[in-house]
Structures are given as structure tokens and as C-alpha cells.
Amino acid sequence: MKKGTSIAKLIQDCSAIIVDEAPMLNKSVFEAPDRTLKDINSTEDVMGGIPFLLCRDFRQILPVIRSGTRANIVNKCIKKSYLWRDVKQLKLTTNMRVHRHNDSNADAFAKLLSAVGDGKTAVVRQPDMILILELGNEVNSIDELIQQVFPDFGDNVNNSDWLSQRVILAPVMGCYVIKLIT
Known part of the structure; x- marks a missing residue:
């Protein structure tokens, strides 16, 4: 330039x-x-x-x-x-997205995410993963995962509110689990 x-x-x-x-x-x-x-x-x-x-x-x-x-x-x-x-560092301490909606579930989840980020949650370390005990559900199969996250999917496939409340976290879009589901 x-x-x-x-x-x-x-x-x-x-x-x-x-x-x-x-x-x-x-x-x-x-x-x-x-x-x-x-x-x-x-x-x-x-x-x-x-x-x-x-x-x-x-x-x-x-x-x-x-x-x-x-x-x-x-x-x-x-x-x-x-x-x-x-650099002058300033720290924001209030999650405005959570604060604005006054949702106790969202507030608890935001606090949990902060605790995870700060390394203050209980974890189980295994050779191929780290399981955060307070976050998510452990399942035994892909079918069980889909059923827990998307129960009654056929009835709710066009319900954007219902869909927006469900997620499968994966490190990348090319994740093995995501490929199996899609």
C-alpha cells in the first residue's frame, strides 16, 4: 500500500x-x-x-x-x-451475551466454560482424549450419540429453535463422527 x-x-x-x-x-x-x-x-x-x-x-x-x-x-x-x-491490557469480566438474556442455564454454562479454560475442572486423562466430567455426555455408540443429541429429529427437522439448542462438538468438520452422521 x-x-x-x-x-x-x-x-x-x-x-x-x-x-x-x-x-x-x-x-x-x-x-x-x-x-x-x-x-x-x-x-x-x-x-x-x-x-x-x-x-x-x-x-x-x-x-x-x-x-x-x-x-x-x-x-x-x-x-x-x-x-x-x-499493548495496554484491559480485561472484560461480564459475559454480556449471557447477562443480557438473564438465563441461569446459560450463566452456569458460561461459568463452566471459564473454569475449563482456567484449568479448574475435574478431568479424566486417557491416552486418546481428555474427558471433562462436568461437560457433555459419554455414549457407547454413534447411534446413541445421535439419539441423545437429536431425539425426535424427524419431527423437529424444520424447527430452528429446537435445532439451535443441540450441538455435537468436534475438533474439525472432517472429524470421523461428523462424517458418519452426515
């Missing part, structure tokens, strides 16, 4: 730049806008003087580095960037 172009002007007019899921960023993706914004705004201020809001939860996925070791992955995190020293 060059100074004086229409895209440079558009970015110069921004009040702020917001990046969601920031921990997934490779630090070079975090650093590149810094150099570009400094250039188009003719300043050495961090991010060219434009507020840069990073939304994050470091308990979630880190950058994906093909064939990367743990050390490679950690070294590519935004916290390893030279820019991290300039």
Missing part, C-alpha cells in the same frame, strides 16, 4: 482498527500493519497512531505453524512481538 492511494486515505480516516481472535495471529501478521500504518501516516507512533484493539482469549487456539514444534508456535505468538510491550 502506498501513501496517497485511496485505500491509504481510507485507513488514515479510521478511528480505530479492531482485530478479533488476536491470539491466532502469527506475530508477523500483527507487525506488518505497524510498519504500513507508520509509513502511510508518516509517523513512528505505534500502529501509525491509530488505536488498534485486539480482542483475545489466550486460552483458545494459538497460531497454526505447519510442522511447528511447541517452541516454534510459542515464538510466533503475538505476545512475542516487539509490539507487545506497547
Whole structure:
């Protein structure tokens, strides 16, 4: 991007730049806008003087580095960037999605997810999985899984409210279980 172009002007007019899921960023993706914004705004201020809001939860996925070791992955995190020293961290503590609906079940589930993320829940470690005791149901077959998650599916297939209250969590869409079900 060059100074004086229409895209440079558009970015110069921004009040702020917001990046969601920031921990997934490779630090070079975090650093590149810094150099570009400094250039188009003719300043050495961090991010060219434009507020840069990073939304994050470091308990979630880190950058994906093909064939990367743990050390490679950690070294590519935004916290390893030279820019991290300039980051002012603010912590949000209220889940507004849950708070807005005043739903005790949703509140309990949000608290459970936070406890899982903080490593404060009981787990059973097995060679091929980690079972979180307070979360989900254990089943013995794919048919039992489908029956527990989608009972009376034929009667509710067109009921979006009913469907929106059911989920099978899988690490990726190509998961063995998901392929069997679909």
C-alpha cells in the first residue's frame, strides 16, 4: 500500500482498527500493519497512531505453524512481538451475551466454560482424549450419540429453535463422527 492511494486515505480516516481472535495471529501478521500504518501516516507512533484493539482469549487456539514444534508456535505468538510491550491490557469480566438474556442455564454454562479454560475442572486423562466430567455426555455408540443429541429429529427437522439448542462438538468438520452422521 502506498501513501496517497485511496485505500491509504481510507485507513488514515479510521478511528480505530479492531482485530478479533488476536491470539491466532502469527506475530508477523500483527507487525506488518505497524510498519504500513507508520509509513502511510508518516509517523513512528505505534500502529501509525491509530488505536488498534485486539480482542483475545489466550486460552483458545494459538497460531497454526505447519510442522511447528511447541517452541516454534510459542515464538510466533503475538505476545512475542516487539509490539507487545506497547499493548495496554484491559480485561472484560461480564459475559454480556449471557447477562443480557438473564438465563441461569446459560450463566452456569458460561461459568463452566471459564473454569475449563482456567484449568479448574475435574478431568479424566486417557491416552486418546481428555474427558471433562462436568461437560457433555459419554455414549457407547454413534447411534446413541445421535439419539441423545437429536431425539425426535424427524419431527423437529424444520424447527430452528429446537435445532439451535443441540450441538455435537468436534475438533474439525472432517472429524470421523461428523462424517458418519452426515
